[in-house]
Amino acid sequence: MLPIYVVNNYGQFNHLILRSLRDMDVEATMISNETAPAEVAEGCRGIILGGGPMIERAGRAAEYLGLGIPVLGICLGLHIMATGRGGTVVKGASGGYGAVGVDLVCKNDLLAGYPDRIRVWASHADEVSVMPGGFTLLARSNICGVEAMADLENRLYGLQWHPEVSHTENGRLVFENFDRICRE
Known part of the structure; x- marks a missing residue:
């Protein structure tokens, strides 16, 4: 079975994403965000766009959105x-990194199995202020209107929070659900 690619956007937690998948016995490989889209399309069954310091260093990552492969964007990956x-992405009013209560407003394949409210760890230095056309709001909090969104038809999912850190309530479930999506 092909691996899930974790796209390294130079974030401090990209290796935790990779380790989380491997600890679940999910075949996963980290790749550069400069990898050619054709190479990505041939080599994987799913893509996780990891976090990073700034969108200007995202390389070719946005080009992977149109490959017809499921994509999960985490933090910068969402942006x-x-x-x-x-x-549209803007500077977050709250900034910082810490605990946030998130309300799930649309249950779907990625968030299956979660209660209506979860406690997560997130950075809100930047956040989505306007969702793209075709996307559905999945979750929000009292400090961020778009904590999660998805283009369900194209299997594109984005989270503001970090499921790979131990402080996020049952973050592993996101990866289990995404792995299942990538097998369909």
């Missing part, structure tokens, strides 16, 4: 997805 599909 790459939003701007790559015509949405």
Whole structure:
């Protein structure tokens, strides 16, 4: 079975994403965000756009959104997805990194098995202010209107929070659900 690619956007937690998948016995490989889209399309069954310091260092990551492969964007990965599909990202009013209560407003394949409210760890230095056309709001909090969004038809999912850190309530479930999506 082909691996899930974790796209390294130079974030401090990209290796935790990779380790989380491997600890679940999911075949996963980290790749550069400069990898040619054709190479990505041939080599994987799913893509996780990891976090990073700034969208200007995202390389070719936005080009992976149109490959017809499921994509999960985490933090900066969400922002790459939003701007790559015509949405808007702005500096977050709250900033910082810490615990946030998130309300799930649309149950779907990625968030299956979660209660209506979960506690997560997120950075809100930047956040999506306008979702792209065709995307559905999945979750919000009292400090961020778009904590999660998805283009369900094209299997593009984005999270503001970090499921790979131990402080996020049952973050592993996101990866289990994404792995299942990538097998369909």
